[in-house]
Amino acid sequence: MEDKQDKTKRLSVYLPEKVKAELERMADDTGLSMTQLIVMATQGLLANYSAQGGAIFADLLSARHRIFEEVKEKQVLLEVEKQNMQAYYGARAEEYERIYHREDAEYQQELALLSDIIKRQVDGRRVLEIACGTGYWSQIAAEAATQLVGVDIRPEVLHIAESKPWPKGNATFIEGDAYELPEIGGEFDYGLANFWFSHIPRNRIDSFLQGFHERLGSGAQVFIADNVYVPGRGGELITLEDSEDTYKRRELADGSKHEILKNYFSYDELTDIFKPISQHLRIFVGGSFWYVCYTVK
Numbered sequence: 535m536e537d538k539q540d541k542t543k544r545l546s547v548y549l550p551e552k553v554k555a556e557l558e559r560m561a562d563d564t565g566l567s568m569t570q571l572i573v574m575a576t577q578g579l580l581a582n583y584s585a586q587g588g589a590i591f592a593d594l595l596s597a598r599h600r601i602f603e604e605v606k607e608k609q610v611l612l613e614v615e616k617q618n619m620q621a622y623y624g625a626r627a628e629e630y631e632r633i634y635h636r637e638d639a640e641y642q643q644e645l646a647l648l649s650d651i652i653k654r655q656v657d658g659r660r661v662l663e664i665a666c667g668t669g670y671w672s673q674i675a676a677e678a679a680t681q682l683v684g685v686d687i688r689p690e691v692l693h694i695a696e697s698k699p700w701p702k703g704n705a706t707f708i709e710g711d712a713y714e715l716p717e718i719g720g721e722f723d724y725g726l727a728n729f730w731f732s733h734i735p736r737n738r739i740d741s742f743l744q745g746f747h748e749r750l751g752s753g754a755q756v757f758i759a760d761n762v763y764v765p766g767r768g769g770e771l772i773t774l775e776d777s778e779d780t781y782k783r784r785e786l787a788d789g790s791k792h793e794i795l796k797n798y799f800s801y802d803e804l805t806d807i808f809k810p811i812s813q814h815l816r817i818f819v820g821g822s823f824w825y826v827c828y829t830v831k
Protein backbone atom coordinates (compact mmCIF):
# COMPACT_ATOMS: atom_id res chain seq x y z
CA MET A 535 0.00 0.00 0.00
CA GLU A 536 1.27 3.47 -0.81
CA ASP A 537 2.47 5.48 2.15
CA LYS A 538 0.17 8.48 2.73
CA GLN A 539 3.13 10.64 3.73
CA ASP A 540 4.74 10.18 0.32
CA LYS A 541 1.82 11.98 -1.34
CA THR A 542 2.43 15.12 0.65
CA LYS A 543 6.20 15.13 0.39
CA ARG A 544 7.64 18.64 0.15
CA LEU A 545 9.31 19.28 -3.18
CA SER A 546 11.74 22.18 -3.13
CA VAL A 547 12.39 23.59 -6.57
CA TYR A 548 14.93 26.26 -7.27
CA LEU A 549 13.72 28.72 -9.87
CA PRO A 550 16.17 31.22 -11.32
CA GLU A 551 15.28 34.83 -10.38
CA LYS A 552 14.23 35.65 -13.96
CA VAL A 553 11.79 32.73 -14.15
CA LYS A 554 10.42 33.59 -10.71
CA ALA A 555 9.84 37.22 -11.78
CA GLU A 556 8.00 36.12 -14.95
CA LEU A 557 5.89 33.68 -12.95
CA GLU A 558 5.03 36.43 -10.48
CA ARG A 559 3.94 38.66 -13.37
CA MET A 560 1.76 35.84 -14.75
CA ALA A 561 0.22 35.34 -11.30
CA ASP A 562 -0.56 39.07 -11.08
CA ASP A 563 -2.10 39.07 -14.59
CA THR A 564 -4.21 35.95 -14.09
CA GLY A 565 -5.14 36.17 -10.42
CA LEU A 566 -3.86 32.61 -9.95
CA SER A 567 -1.24 31.85 -7.30
CA MET A 568 2.30 30.89 -8.30
CA THR A 569 1.73 27.42 -6.82
CA GLN A 570 -1.43 26.98 -8.91
CA LEU A 571 0.49 27.99 -12.05
CA ILE A 572 3.30 25.54 -11.26
CA VAL A 573 0.80 22.73 -10.63
CA MET A 574 -1.00 23.55 -13.93
CA ALA A 575 2.30 23.61 -15.83
CA THR A 576 3.29 20.25 -14.33
CA GLN A 577 -0.09 18.73 -15.18
CA GLY A 578 0.30 20.03 -18.75
CA LEU A 579 3.75 18.49 -18.98
CA LEU A 580 2.49 15.15 -17.67
CA ALA A 581 -0.47 15.08 -20.11
CA ASN A 582 1.87 15.91 -22.97
CA TYR A 583 4.28 13.21 -21.88
CA SER A 584 1.55 10.61 -21.60
CA ALA A 585 0.33 11.51 -25.16
CA GLN A 586 3.68 11.78 -26.93
CA GLY A 587 6.19 10.10 -24.64
CA GLY A 588 9.86 11.07 -24.60
CA ALA A 589 9.57 12.76 -28.03
CA ILE A 590 8.58 15.97 -26.27
CA PHE A 591 12.13 16.18 -24.95
CA ALA A 592 13.68 16.03 -28.44
CA ASP A 593 14.89 19.62 -28.29
CA LEU A 594 16.25 19.10 -24.83
CA LEU A 595 17.98 15.87 -25.86
CA SER A 596 19.63 17.52 -28.83
CA ALA A 597 20.97 20.11 -26.41
CA ARG A 598 22.08 17.35 -24.02
CA HIS A 599 25.72 17.93 -24.56
CA ARG A 600 25.40 21.60 -23.62
CA ILE A 601 23.38 20.73 -20.51
CA PHE A 602 25.93 18.12 -19.43
CA GLU A 603 28.66 20.69 -19.87
CA GLU A 604 26.72 23.20 -17.75
CA VAL A 605 26.12 20.64 -15.00
CA LYS A 606 29.78 19.65 -15.05
CA GLU A 607 30.79 23.31 -14.82
CA LYS A 608 28.42 23.81 -11.85
CA GLN A 609 29.85 20.74 -10.09
CA VAL A 610 33.41 21.99 -10.61
CA LEU A 611 32.33 25.38 -9.27
CA LEU A 612 30.75 23.78 -6.17
CA GLU A 613 33.90 21.78 -5.54
CA VAL A 614 36.04 24.93 -5.90
CA GLU A 615 33.75 26.75 -3.44
CA LYS A 616 34.02 23.84 -0.99
CA GLN A 617 37.81 23.85 -1.26
CA ASN A 618 37.93 27.66 -0.86
CA MET A 619 35.87 27.50 2.31
CA GLN A 620 37.92 24.68 3.78
CA ALA A 621 41.21 26.43 2.98
CA TYR A 622 39.85 29.62 4.55
CA TYR A 623 39.01 27.86 7.84
CA GLY A 624 42.39 26.13 7.81
CA ALA A 625 44.13 29.49 7.49
CA ARG A 626 41.80 31.08 10.05
CA ALA A 627 42.23 28.36 12.70
CA GLU A 628 44.47 30.36 15.08
CA GLU A 629 42.36 33.52 15.00
CA TYR A 630 38.93 31.84 14.72
CA GLU A 631 37.69 32.19 18.29
CA ARG A 632 38.24 35.96 18.34
CA ILE A 633 34.70 36.29 16.92
CA TYR A 634 33.29 35.03 20.18
CA HIS A 635 34.94 37.87 22.14
CA ARG A 636 33.08 40.69 20.42
CA GLU A 637 32.48 43.56 22.84
CA ASP A 638 28.75 43.86 22.42
CA ALA A 639 26.41 43.20 25.33
CA GLU A 640 23.49 41.95 23.21
CA TYR A 641 25.80 39.64 21.24
CA GLN A 642 27.28 38.19 24.44
CA GLN A 643 23.81 37.77 25.93
CA GLU A 644 22.63 35.72 22.96
CA LEU A 645 25.85 33.70 22.96
CA ALA A 646 25.23 32.86 26.62
CA LEU A 647 21.65 31.89 25.77
CA LEU A 648 22.90 29.35 23.18
CA SER A 649 25.43 27.92 25.68
CA ASP A 650 22.78 27.55 28.39
CA ILE A 651 20.37 25.72 26.13
CA ILE A 652 23.07 23.36 24.80
CA LYS A 653 24.36 22.57 28.30
CA ARG A 654 20.86 21.80 29.52
CA GLN A 655 19.92 19.68 26.50
CA VAL A 656 23.07 17.55 26.23
CA ASP A 657 22.96 16.41 29.84
CA GLY A 658 23.55 12.62 29.74
CA ARG A 659 23.58 12.53 25.91
CA ARG A 660 26.02 11.16 23.32
CA VAL A 661 26.76 14.10 21.05
CA LEU A 662 27.79 14.11 17.41
CA GLU A 663 29.06 17.59 16.57
CA ILE A 664 29.36 18.55 12.92
CA ALA A 665 32.04 21.04 11.78
CA CYS A 666 33.25 21.40 15.37
CA GLY A 667 36.14 23.70 14.38
CA THR A 668 38.42 24.64 17.27
CA GLY A 669 36.07 23.02 19.79
CA TYR A 670 34.48 26.19 21.19
CA TRP A 671 31.01 24.57 21.40
CA SER A 672 32.47 21.12 22.07
CA GLN A 673 33.90 22.39 25.37
CA ILE A 674 30.52 23.76 26.39
CA ALA A 675 28.69 20.55 25.41
CA ALA A 676 31.28 18.14 26.86
CA GLU A 677 30.75 19.68 30.33
CA ALA A 678 27.34 18.01 30.55
CA ALA A 679 27.35 15.32 27.86
CA THR A 680 28.27 11.69 28.45
CA GLN A 681 30.35 11.62 25.30
CA LEU A 682 31.14 13.95 22.39
CA VAL A 683 32.56 13.23 18.96
CA GLY A 684 33.54 16.32 16.99
CA VAL A 685 33.94 16.08 13.22
CA ASP A 686 35.65 18.66 11.03
CA ILE A 687 37.31 18.56 7.65
CA ARG A 688 40.36 20.67 8.60
CA PRO A 689 43.20 19.19 10.67
CA GLU A 690 44.38 22.68 11.70
CA VAL A 691 41.22 23.36 13.72
CA LEU A 692 41.08 19.81 15.09
CA HIS A 693 44.61 20.16 16.50
CA ILE A 694 43.46 23.23 18.42
CA ALA A 695 40.36 21.40 19.67
CA GLU A 696 42.41 18.38 20.76
CA SER A 697 44.91 20.52 22.64
CA LYS A 698 42.22 22.04 24.90
CA PRO A 699 41.57 20.69 28.38
CA TRP A 700 38.92 17.92 28.47
CA PRO A 701 38.54 17.31 32.21
CA LYS A 702 36.01 14.47 31.78
CA GLY A 703 38.05 12.80 29.03
CA ASN A 704 34.81 12.32 27.09
CA ALA A 705 35.63 14.17 23.84
CA THR A 706 37.21 12.78 20.67
CA PHE A 707 37.82 14.48 17.35
CA ILE A 708 37.72 13.01 13.89
CA GLU A 709 38.74 14.41 10.53
CA GLY A 710 35.71 13.89 8.31
CA ASP A 711 33.25 15.38 5.87
CA ALA A 712 29.84 16.64 7.01
CA TYR A 713 28.39 15.20 3.80
CA GLU A 714 29.83 11.72 4.45
CA LEU A 715 28.62 10.96 7.96
CA PRO A 716 28.11 7.19 7.55
CA GLU A 717 31.90 6.97 7.76
CA ILE A 718 31.86 8.24 11.36
CA GLY A 719 31.58 5.42 13.92
CA GLY A 720 29.60 5.50 17.18
CA GLU A 721 26.04 5.76 18.49
CA PHE A 722 24.55 9.20 19.12
CA ASP A 723 21.34 10.70 20.46
CA TYR A 724 22.20 14.40 20.10
CA GLY A 725 23.34 16.31 17.00
CA LEU A 726 25.04 19.67 17.27
CA ALA A 727 26.00 21.85 14.31
CA ASN A 728 26.87 25.45 15.07
CA PHE A 729 27.89 28.00 12.44
CA TRP A 730 28.04 25.33 9.76
CA PHE A 731 24.55 25.53 8.27
CA SER A 732 25.22 28.92 6.63
CA HIS A 733 28.06 27.35 4.62
CA ILE A 734 25.93 24.66 3.00
CA PRO A 735 24.96 25.48 -0.60
CA ARG A 736 21.16 25.78 -0.61
CA ASN A 737 20.79 22.89 -3.03
CA ARG A 738 22.65 20.59 -0.60
CA ILE A 739 20.67 21.46 2.56
CA ASP A 740 18.13 18.65 2.17
CA SER A 741 20.77 16.00 1.51
CA PHE A 742 22.95 17.22 4.42
CA LEU A 743 19.99 17.08 6.83
CA GLN A 744 18.94 13.68 5.55
CA GLY A 745 22.46 12.28 6.13
CA PHE A 746 22.69 13.96 9.55
CA HIS A 747 19.33 12.57 10.67
CA GLU A 748 20.08 9.09 9.32
CA ARG A 749 23.33 9.07 11.26
CA LEU A 750 21.57 10.17 14.48
CA GLY A 751 18.39 8.13 14.20
CA SER A 752 14.77 8.84 14.97
CA GLY A 753 14.13 10.43 18.38
CA ALA A 754 17.55 12.12 18.59
CA GLN A 755 17.65 15.77 19.60
CA VAL A 756 19.24 18.36 17.28
CA PHE A 757 20.55 21.87 17.90
CA ILE A 758 21.71 24.05 15.01
CA ALA A 759 22.72 27.70 15.38
CA ASP A 760 24.11 30.31 13.02
CA ASN A 761 24.44 34.00 12.27
CA VAL A 762 21.70 36.48 11.53
CA TYR A 763 22.71 38.94 8.81
CA VAL A 764 23.90 42.19 10.38
CA PRO A 765 25.00 44.77 7.77
CA GLY A 766 28.66 45.71 8.19
CA ARG A 767 29.48 42.69 10.35
CA GLY A 768 31.68 39.80 9.13
CA GLY A 769 32.66 41.23 5.73
CA GLU A 770 30.84 42.52 2.68
CA LEU A 771 27.81 40.51 1.48
CA ILE A 772 27.96 39.44 -2.16
CA THR A 773 24.83 38.44 -4.08
CA LEU A 774 25.00 37.08 -7.62
CA GLU A 775 22.14 37.36 -10.09
CA ASP A 776 22.19 33.71 -11.15
CA SER A 777 22.93 32.17 -7.73
CA GLU A 778 20.59 31.28 -4.88
CA ASP A 779 23.59 31.35 -2.51
CA THR A 780 25.20 34.46 -1.08
CA TYR A 781 28.86 35.02 -0.24
CA LYS A 782 30.97 37.03 2.19
CA ARG A 783 34.22 38.79 1.28
CA ARG A 784 36.62 38.35 4.19
CA GLU A 785 40.18 39.28 5.05
CA LEU A 786 42.39 37.41 7.53
CA ALA A 787 45.06 38.89 9.80
CA ASP A 788 47.78 37.87 7.27
CA GLY A 789 46.08 40.08 4.65
CA SER A 790 44.79 37.16 2.55
CA LYS A 791 41.37 37.77 0.95
CA HIS A 792 38.64 35.13 0.67
CA GLU A 793 35.14 34.84 -0.77
CA ILE A 794 33.17 32.37 1.30
CA LEU A 795 29.72 30.92 0.68
CA LYS A 796 27.54 32.21 3.53
CA ASN A 797 23.76 32.04 3.49
CA TYR A 798 21.29 33.78 5.80
CA PHE A 799 17.83 32.54 6.69
CA SER A 800 14.60 34.23 7.76
CA TYR A 801 12.25 32.73 10.35
CA ASP A 802 9.93 31.62 7.53
CA GLU A 803 12.73 29.94 5.60
CA LEU A 804 13.85 28.07 8.72
CA THR A 805 10.26 26.95 9.29
CA ASP A 806 10.03 25.77 5.70
CA ILE A 807 13.26 23.78 5.95
CA PHE A 808 12.85 22.19 9.38
CA LYS A 809 9.10 21.82 10.00
CA PRO A 810 8.54 18.89 7.59
CA ILE A 811 11.44 16.84 9.00
CA SER A 812 11.14 17.45 12.73
CA GLN A 813 9.01 17.17 15.84
CA HIS A 814 8.82 19.66 18.73
CA LEU A 815 10.52 22.31 16.58
CA ARG A 816 11.60 25.53 18.34
CA ILE A 817 12.98 28.42 16.30
CA PHE A 818 14.65 31.52 17.68
CA VAL A 819 15.83 34.44 15.55
CA GLY A 820 17.64 37.09 17.57
CA GLY A 821 19.72 40.15 16.78
CA SER A 822 22.96 38.21 16.20
CA PHE A 823 22.08 34.52 16.07
CA TRP A 824 19.33 32.11 15.15
CA TYR A 825 18.88 28.61 16.41
CA VAL A 826 16.59 25.69 15.81
CA CYS A 827 16.19 22.72 18.12
CA TYR A 828 13.98 19.72 17.51
CA THR A 829 13.57 15.96 17.69
CA VAL A 830 14.37 13.90 14.58
CA LYS A 831 11.15 12.35 13.18
Ligand SMILES: C[S@@+](CC[C@H](N)C(=O)[O-])C[C@H]1O[C@@H](n2cnc3c(N)ncnc32)[C@H](O)[C@@H]1O
Pocket residue numbers: 619620623624664665666667668669670671685686687688691710711712713727728729730
Ligand atom coordinates in the same frame (compact mmCIF):
# COMPACT_ATOMS: atom_id res chain seq x y z
C1 LIG B 1 32.28 28.76 10.94
S1 LIG B 1 33.28 27.38 11.36
C2 LIG B 1 32.38 26.75 12.76
C3 LIG B 1 33.24 26.06 13.76
C4 LIG B 1 32.51 25.68 15.06
N1 LIG B 1 31.34 24.88 14.83
C5 LIG B 1 32.11 26.91 15.82
O1 LIG B 1 30.93 27.27 15.81
O2 LIG B 1 32.97 27.54 16.45
C6 LIG B 1 32.92 26.24 10.07
C7 LIG B 1 33.71 24.96 10.18
O3 LIG B 1 33.27 24.07 9.13
C8 LIG B 1 34.38 23.26 8.77
N2 LIG B 1 34.05 22.62 7.49
C9 LIG B 1 34.02 23.17 6.27
N3 LIG B 1 33.60 22.26 5.36
C10 LIG B 1 33.37 21.11 6.03
C11 LIG B 1 32.91 19.82 5.66
N4 LIG B 1 32.59 19.54 4.39
N5 LIG B 1 32.80 18.88 6.60
C12 LIG B 1 33.11 19.15 7.91
N6 LIG B 1 33.55 20.35 8.32
C13 LIG B 1 33.66 21.32 7.40
C14 LIG B 1 35.53 24.25 8.73
O4 LIG B 1 36.77 23.61 8.76
C15 LIG B 1 35.22 25.09 9.98
O5 LIG B 1 35.90 24.58 11.10
